[in-house]
Amino acid sequence: MEVLLESEQIQSRIRELAAAIERDYPPGEEIHLVCVLKGGFMFMADLIRAMTGTRVTLDFIAVSSYAHSTRSSGEVRMLKDLDTGLEGRNVIIVEDIVDTGLTLTYLQDILRARAPKTLRTACLLSKPSRRLVDVAVEYVGFTIEDRFVVGYGLDYAEKYRNLAHIAVLDGQ
C-alpha cells in the first residue's frame, strides 16, 4: 500500500495541533475531549499525551452511519453514548476524518444540545472535495484528496487500524 503520511509526520503535526489547542483556551481551563470511536482512538491517545500543559478529561462516543442508500440523509446511529454530561464544559470532538461532513454535523448537533460552554472539533484528516454539508472544524491535521485511507485508527473491514502510518488502500 502507498504510504500517504508517515508516522513521524503525523506525530509532528499532532504536536502542533496540541500546541494550537493549548494556546486557544485560557490558562487553567479544563478541556473535555470526546473521542469518536472507533477511528479516533489513536489520534486521541497521541493528542492528549501532547497536551502536557492542560487539565484534560475524556470520554468516548460511538456512532455508525446507516447503509449507503440513506447516507446522504445524514442519518447516524448512536452505538455508545457518553458516560458524563457536557454542561458548562470546554468540549472538543476528536474525529479521525471528515468526509461528507454528515457524521460530524450530527455529532455537533447532539452535543451542542447538551449545553457545553464551548464546542470545537479536531479532525486528523479532511477530504474537502467530498463535503456535502458545511461543517466547522477548528483543528485539522491534514487535508487530503479523495482517496480511501487506512491506518492510524482508520480501518477497512476492521483491519489496518494498528498501522502507525496512513496508507491509501488501492482499489477503493
Ligand code: 5GP
Ligand atoms: P462522513 O459522515 O464525514 O461522510 O464520514 C465520516 C466517516 O466515514 C469517518 O469517521 C470514517 O469512519 C469514514 N471514512 C470516510 N473516509 C474514509 C477513509 O478514507 N477511510 C476510512 N477508513 N474511513 C473513512
